[in-house]
Amino acid sequence: MDVRQTIGWNLRRIRVEKGLSQERLALEASIDRAYVGRVERGQENVTVSTLEALANALHAHVSEFFAEVEDGAKWPEALPSGRRPKSS
Template identity: 65%
Template sequence: MDARAIVGWNLRRLRVAQGLSQERLALAAGIDRAYVGRVERGSENVTITTLEAIARALSAPVAALLVEPEPGAEQPRPLRAGRRAKAG
């Protein structure tokens, strides 16, 4: 797996685990939502500065975005589509 795919894999894994949409993550990191999607698909070369912004928005160390998944690990699932119910 190449570095871009590893970053994308971990980005989706961490984002979904926290229940964040691509849009919310992008807003928190100060980057474009479409860019987040391209990073998750492994089609974007990410700078260290952008990795730091994403990691900060996820409250995770930058190194967590660079960990190679175990062989045979299941692809991280996307969030369920639609809006979340309001707490109340």
């Protein structure tokens, strides 16, 4: 796995753990949603400034994006589609 794929895998893992959609993360980080998707797929050479914006939006440290991914690790599951039910 190359560095772009490692960053993307960890970005998706952290985002899913926090329960944020790509759209919500993009909004919080002031980044285009499609760009977030490309970063997660390892298709973009992301800048340090963008990593910082993503980390801030996720309340995470930039170093978490570089965590080694174990061989055979399962791709983080997608969040359920659709809107969350309104709370009373």
